[in-house]
Amino acid sequence: MTEPKDKRCTEDEAVAELSSGMTIGIGGWGSRRKPMSVVRAILRSDLTDLTVVSWGGPDVGLLCAAGKVKRLVYAFVSLDSIPLEPHFRAARQRGAIEDEPYDEGMFLLGLQAAAWRVPFLPTRVGLGSDILRDNDRLKMVTSPFDDGEELVAVPALVMDAAFVHMNRSDARGNGQYLGPDPYMDDLFLGAAAKGFLSTERIVATQDLAQEGPPQSLLISRLLVDGVIEAPNGAHFTACEPDYPRDEAFQKHYAASAKSPEAWAEFRAGWLDLSEADYQAKLRAS
Amino acid sequence: MTEPTHGPVSRADVCVVAMAECFRGDGELLANPIGTIPMIGGRLARATFEPDLAMTDGEARLIANPEAFAWPDGKVIETFNPYRQMFGWVWNGRRHVVMGGTQIDQYGNQNFAAIGDYRRPKVQLLGYRGAPGNTINNTTSYWVPNHSPNVLCANVDTVCGVGYNRAALLDEHQRRFHEIRYVVTNLAVLDFATPDHRLRLRSVHPGVTPEEVQEATGFDLVIPDEVPQSRLPTAAEIHLIATVIDPTGQRLVEVPN
Numbered sequence: 001m002t003e004p005k006d007k008r009c010t011e012d013e014a015v016a017e018l019s020s021g022m023t024i025g026i027g028g029w030g031s032r033r034k035p036m037s038v039v040r041a042i043l044r045s046d047l048t049d050l051t052v053v054s055w056g057g058p059d060v061g062l063l064c065a066a067g068k069v070k071r072l073v074y075a076f077v078s079l080d081s082i083p084l085e086p087h088f089r090a091a092r093q094r095g096a097i098e099d100e101p102y103d104e105g106m107f108l109l110g111l112q113a114a115a116w117r118v119p120f121l122p123t124r125v126g127l128g129s130d131i132l133r134d135n136d137r138l139k140m141v142t143s144p145f146d147d148g149e150e151l152v153a154v155p156a157l158v159m160d161a162a163f164v165h166m167n168r169s170d171a172r173g174n175g176q177y178l179g180p181d182p183y184m185d186d187l188f189l190g191a192a193a194k195g196f197l198s199t200e201r202i203v204a205t206q207d208l209a210q211e212g213p214p215q216s217l218l219i220s221r222l223l224v225d226g227v228i229e230a231p232n233g234a235h236f237t238a239c240e241p242d243y244p245r246d247e248a249f250q251k252h253y254a255a256s257a258k259s260p261e262a263w264a265e266f267r268a269g270w271l272d273l274s275e276a277d278y279q280a281k282l283r284a285s
Numbered sequence: 286m287t288e289p290t291h292g293p294v295s296r297a298d299v300c301v302v303a304m305a306e307c308f309r310g311d312g313e314l315l316a317n318p319i320g321t322i323p324m325i326g327g328r329l330a331r332a333t334f335e336p337d338l339a340m341t342d343g344e345a346r347l348i349a350n351p352e353a354f355a356w357p358d359g360k361v362i363e364t365f366n367p368y369r370q371m372f373g374w375v376w377n378g379r380r381h382v383v384m385g386g387t388q389i390d391q392y393g394n395q396n397f398a399a400i401g402d403y404r405r406p407k408v409q410l411l412g413y414r415g416a417p418g419n420t421i422n423n424t425t426s427y428w429v430p431n432h433s434p435n436v437l438c439a440n441v442d443t444v445c446g447v448g449y450n451r452a453a454l455l456d457e458h459q460r461r462f463h464e465i466r467y468v469v470t471n472l473a474v475l476d477f478a479t480p481d482h483r484l485r486l487r488s489v490h491p492g493v494t495p496e497e498v499q500e501a502t503g504f505d506l507v508i509p510d511e512v513p514q515s516r517l518p519t520a521a522e523i524h525l526i527a528t529v530i531d532p533t534g535q536r537l538v539e540v541p542n
Contacts, residue, residue, distance in 0.1 A: 029368065056412075076412035084410060092399070092409035101398070103417040105372035123376070125418035127459045128447035134403050149458050181345040181367040 008171050009226045011041035011275055014196045017226075018042075018161055021070075023051040025111075025157075025192050027164030027185035028237065031057040031080045031245055033177070035165040035198045037233035037275050042068060044271070053157055055107065055183070057237060058253060061087035062271075064097060065256075065263060071098035073157060075107045079254065080238075081247055086257030101135050102154070108184055110157035115190030120153040127152060162192035165234045166219060167242055168211045169199040173224025175217070176208055179240035182218045189223035198228040200242050232279055249282075294517055296471065297322065297536040299490045301526055302518045303469045304383070305330035307426045311381050313337035315347070315374045318383040321539040322469075323428045324353045327383075328530045329522060341366060353530050375415065378462055380423040383469075384416060388441040389427055391484045391504045393465035393477060395420070395446030403443045416445035421452075424464045430539050432470035434503035437484075449482030471540050473498045474515055479507050488515040 015038065018024065024042075028034035039059045042050075049070040054060050056077030063069050065087040077088040091097045102110065109121040122141055132138050132152070141153040164185035166175035175197045177185070189195035197219060208217060233239075236246035236253065256266035270278060304326025308316050311330075316338040318327040324343075331338040332351050342348045342360055345368070349361040366374075374380040386395035387410055395416060401407030419425050425446065429436055444451055452460040467487070468475040474487045485507040486495055495512045499505075518526070526536070 074412060076414045078411060089409040092406055095405040099404075101413050103413050104368075104415040105375055105418040108369060108372055123418075124421050124459065124462070125376075127417075127421050128444070128451040128455050128463070129413070129417035129420070130403070130444040131413050131417050134443070147458070150456065183368060 004172060006171060007173050007224060007227045008202070009228060011038050011198070011228055011230065012044075014038065014163070014226045014228060015041040015045050015047070017194065018045075018047055020047050021049045022160040023053060023158070025053040025159040025162035025188040026059045027162065027183060027188045028057065028059070028234070029055045029181065029183040030076075030078045031237045031250065032181075033165050033179060033183065033234050033239050034059045034237040035163040035230075035233065036235055036237060037230040038163045038196065038198055038228065039063065040271060040275060040278065053159055053188075055104070056085065056088065058085070058250070061085045061257075064088050064091035066267075066271075067096075069097050071100060073100045073102070075102045075104040079250055081245065082250065082254050086254050090257055099134070100137065101131060103131060106152075106154045107157070108187070109154040111184055111187035111191045113154065113156035114158045115187050118156065120155050122151040122153055124151060157191055159188070159192040161194040161196065162188040163196045163198065164188055164219065165230070165239065166197055166199045167239065168201055168203055168208060169197055169219070169227055170205040170208060170221075171202050171227055172205065173197055173219065173221035173227050174205060174208060175199060175219030175224070176212055177216055177218050178212050178242070179238075186218050186223070189219060194225050195223045196226040196228065197224045198230040198233045200231055200233065200239065202227065202229045230275070232282070235282065294491065294523070295537065295542050296490060296492075297540040297542070298518045298523055298526060299515055300469065300471060300540050301326045301329055301536055302522060303474045303488075303490075303515050304428065305333070306474075306516065307383065307467045307469065308335050308338060308381060311335055311338060311424075313339070315339045315341075315380040317341065317380055318428070320383065320385055320428045320430070321535050322430065323383040325526060325531045325536050328353045329526060332525055332530065333522065339363065351529050354533070354535060372418070375418050375422050378423050381426070381466070382419045382423060383426045383428050384419065384446065386427055386429070386446065387436065388438050389429065389436060389468065390438060390441050390448060391506075392448035392450040392482060393427070393446070393468070393484065394441045394444045394448030394451060395427065396441035396443045398443045398445050400442055413445050417447065420447040420463060420465065421460070422462050424466055426465070426467045426469065429468060429470040432472040432498070432501045434501060437470075437501070438503040449477055453482075472501060475506070483507050485509070486512050488513045490515045491517065
């Protein structure tokens, strides 16, 4: 009898499967349910020149501040309770990153196209706006049917790897969200060659049904290559209902964009340490 | 809770009513006002003359509650409305959104992505967010809490939300769902009811003159000979706003008296 795969791994083991220059998707939305323990592992790594695909929050800001980002594929970057992401703004304003902007809904189509393995999906979104000027991957396409409508073709946003954070999962990668919104996490994993799921708590498969209804089981193990148990792993973003956003910490993070010294201090205090030490320091503070 | 001190008709309440009026005639659709005064205005419209509007809790649900921001007795959930479904409403068209804008020009083009040259902006803002999709697919209005020449400006640096002159360059089939209905500000209500869809002064709030609105605007407004005053809230509306929809007075933080 052959045993099923054991997909459990650590953040550092997952990040060790990446290489510089890759296109990396990060699930969640703004400053909500972000796989932050994985982002912290990427910050500790030697990876560079990443193309980052994200409905952006502090994941994007941190990776920009640390010089990991070559190109950003996004529709917005926001900390929600702090509308503008200071490190992202600084990176854009000093011309440090290539910019590939999408409308929010367009972004969904790009992920869906990649997950369905088609080169593009058509939409009316973008017509008349400057997004066609600012993103040269967007093209026009003419309907082959009698209407002959001219629409925008959103390219498939194919990724080398994607990371999402769930409230619960089993060790095989069946992931469950218990908060208000699934965001597009299932599509990120479908659009990526390799999928990684971090989770607040690994439970036995037969116990998932006690945690929430079947429709909360957003992620299928068919899309998951690695499962990372990461309690408080979305900190300091919101991971409802397990914990809200850590607003005080987020303010501290945002203030680290004020000067190179402030960033160096934040980095030394909260990023140049292992995830276990980070969590221990949080508990002590 | 102490009732905030204000006169019988505050500027904030006038703005709330003007915002509510944006939704008049919408019937049964998703009213999606973004911002403090817009959220109160949408609730007021639903509580009075547009009872079939559907509205969000700011997250992933449409709720029936009359309150705008806090639901002490729990949410009355009508349906699940995660982001992916919200895009469904945008593209389906059964939605009227109220957005903000860092820049809005005389044809209703809107920008909140970046100030300056987009390729290397002087000031990076949010990004395109949902503005291109909203404006080309469903009815859009704008809320401007600080009417000034920087916001209502001659030219936007990046067109996120599509205005009428941009839409006019598209084929008819491409622009058939485009409608920018109103721009409500802390000074006035404006619309595009002109032959070339240039911004027109529709009404001024009590205590504001058309000249003051023009002075606060970075382009020439179309100003009719007679500019009416914005509709005043009724006593019943003031009561509803102050006791049910916004009992903690958040509207007075956004638009102080």
